[in-house]
Amino acid sequence: MDPATAETLAGAVETRPQMPAPLPPDERSAPLRDRILAAVALYPEPRSALIPALRLAQEEYGWLSTEAFEQVADATGFTPALCKSVASFYDMYRLHPAGAHEICVCTNISCALVGAGETLREFSRELGIEPGSTTADGRFTLRTVECYGGCGWGPVVSVDERYHEPFGPDRVRPLLDELRGQPG
Amino acid sequence: MSETGRILLDFDGDRRNIHAYEQAGGYASLRSALGMEAADVVATVDTSGLRGRGGAGFPTGRKASFLPKGRTPAYLCVNADESEPGTFKDREIMLRNPHALIEGILIMSYAMSATSAFIYIRGEYRTEFEVLKRALEEAHSRGYVGRNVLGSGYDATIVLHRGAGAYICGEETALLTSLEGERGQPRSKPPFPAIAGLYAAPTLVNNVETLASVPFIVKMGGEAYAAVGTERSKGTRVFSLSGNVKRPGNYELPLTATLRDLIEGHGGGMPEGRTMKAIIPGGSSTPLLMPDQLDTGLDYESIAAAGSMAGSGAVVVIDDRTCMVQLALRVAEFYRHESCGKCTPCREGTKWGTDVVRRIEDGSARQGEVDLLLNVCDRILGKNLCPLGDAFAMPIASYVTHFREEFQRHIDEGGCPFVEQSPIASLYHDVSGVPA
Structure with missing residues (x-):
């Protein structure tokens, strides 16, 4: 990393607010159908629950398979084709199986100006895969994403939906070592 | 207002905990508002001169006044889908002062007699979603949200709704x-959301920063808020500063401040050894300003007079090493990716325009393609239902206008002359010995 970019990243560390500890994941004791019906009950019209329902199904299965769409359709009263059409519009729904850990590197302008490309290449090299693919052992999926809203604290990397900012190439190896040490 | 000039974020650390917020005077404005006639609350916001902080800058009080009186149901939708590249201020407001947003929602809901309010938060903001979820639970347990708010007889429902990743949903x-x-x-x-919005019912859509400002306006009074800022741009705004500066971050400044105050004063100026090449003043959809325009005010009118737009308040500083064709390509690719496909000029134009920029960047463009690019931009501009097409056409045309010789040089030399120096080059070229 060149000294001027290092200076910007050091400034970002100072201005970024303290992030709270993650909340524990929601209880999954209730069956998926019941959780979808609970979401439906929050809205004046059931169709508004379709996007939350798709998220619940993805959390259940890791991705949205044909069976997952069938279940969302059954619980919400829409057709599977409509559910799939809606899901395909949004970036966060996975229409294919993904790795156990999803690593997203923002490459939009503010992150690009402070070296997101180098962070991305470092991930590619360490994982031995191109962006948009999954490692052969199924552990990691690497993706590029558009602006994640951390522009002043970039480059932004999100791991399993948690932001890490600013994320220079020097943080790639330690992060992967940590994730490899975890079960799953 | 204190001597810092800040209103919304005038404290260190955070006020996520409801007791911290209450100790600082939080939820007193809700109490005051519930004791006022609903129309007087709207009038106070109108007097303050507050304008939408999402991007369009429309007067908030006037927008609320468009709702037909007494029609039910009616909804308030909070736009927390912050996604304009360069913008990260709503996120900081939600992280550090979530109760100010909730209090603003409650005041505005009461003022417009909303049946319920929905917070549409972008799906990627998971931690921010959790912060709001916890804050809403606290507000509920303290009687600010739910049935019969503080004994007023007013029922307030707030539903937290996560998006799933789509820039266009900020429109x-x-x-x-x-x-x-x-x-x-x-x-x-038309019909505008005020007449036929959510479920075809009257609906008000307001940005996070806009609503989070409302409790302060109720507390200060509309006139006191309007005393801050310029004649037509009132109050403070949280500016997101990013790119090649020493201290990027969010800075809340009165709307009398200039780009120079923000970039050099608060942001510390350029990193050691760099000079400024250009400025994006209001998010990636806005045309460039040049270094000789640093004394431009940050208010809506001054930035417009300088040839750009205040947009979402996102200022991106670009240093001298940057290849402007690569930057244009990143911007173009983004809007192409986010075009929803409904309007033909945007759907086709963002695709063809991006192809032209890519050819120029990689050296395969023919002579005359710089003009072709301007022509594509012109054919998109102003011809679509929403501003996304313009968000492609306006900045791309401005990159060409200001840096035409750089675009032409790529064509003449058959490739990018700045691969060795441009910070963006590693996205498009093998600059480190790693295969692309």
């Missing part, structure tokens, strides 16, 4: 379509 009609469970495509206006 208000697309947000409503998405909230109705569909693909997030914009609708034709």
Whole structure:
């Protein structure tokens, strides 16, 4: 990393607010159908629950398979084709199986100006895969994403939906070592 | 207002905990508002001169006054789908002062007699979602949200709704379509959401920063808020500063401040050894300003007079090493990716325009393609239901206008002359010995 970019990243560390500890994941004791019906009950019209329902199904299965769409359709009263059409519009729904850990590197302008490309290449090299693919052992999926809203604290990397900012190439190896040490 | 000049974020650390917020005077404005006539609350906001902080800058009080009186149901939708590249201020407001947003929602809901309010938060903001979820639970347990708020007889419902990743859902009609469970495509206006919004009912859509400012306006009074800022741009704004500066971050400044105050004063100026090449003043959809325009005010009118737009308040500083064709390519690719496909000029134009920029960047463009690019931009501009097409055409045309010789040099030399120096080059070229 060149000294001027290092200076910007050091400034970002100072201005970024303290992030709270993650909340524990929601209880999954209730069956998926019941959780979808609970979401439906929050809205004046059931169709508004379709996007939350798709998220619940993805959390259940890791991705949205044909069976997952069938279940969302059954619980919400829409057709599977409509559910799939809606899901395909949004970036966060996975229409294919993904790795156990999803690593997203923002490459939009503010992150690009402070070296997101180098962070991305470092991930590619360490994982031995191109962006948009999954490692052969199924552990990691690497993706590029558009602006994640951390522009002043970039480059932004999100791991399993948690932001890490600013994320220079020097943080790639330690992060992967940590994730490899975890079960799953 | 204190001597710092800040209103919304005038403290260190955070006030996530409701007791911290209450100790600082939080939720007193809600109490005051509930003791006022609803119309007087709207009038106070109108007097303050507050303008929408999402991007369009429309006067908030006037927008609320468009709702037909007494029609039910009516909805308030909070636009927390912050996605304009360069913008990260709503996120900081939600992280550090979530109760100010909730209090603002409650005041505005009461003022417009909303049946319920929905917070549409972008799906990627998971931690921010959790912060709001916890804050809403606290507000509920303290009697600020729910049935019979503080004994006033007013019932307040707030539903927290996560998006699923689509820039276009920040556009208000697309947000409503998405909230109705569909693909997030914009609708034709009219009818405006005030008449036929969510579920075809009267609906007000306001940005996070806009609503979070409302408790302070109620507390200070509309006149006191309007005393800050310029004649037509009132109050403070949280500016997101990013790119090649020493201290990027969010800075809340009165609207009398200039780009120089923000970039050099608060941001510390350029990193050691760099000089400024250009400035994006209001998010990636806005035309460039040049270094000799640093003394431009940050208010809506001054930036417009300088040839750009205040947009979402996102200022991106670009240093001298940057290849402007690569930057244009990143901007173009983004809008192509986010075009929802509903309007032909945007759907086709963002694709063809991006192809031209890519050819120029990689050296395969023919002579005359710089003009072709301007022609494509012109054919997109102003011809679509929502501003996404313009968000492609305006900045791309401005990159060409200001840096035409750089675009031409790529064509003449058959490739990018700045691969060795441009910070963006590593996205498009093998600059480190790693195969692309």
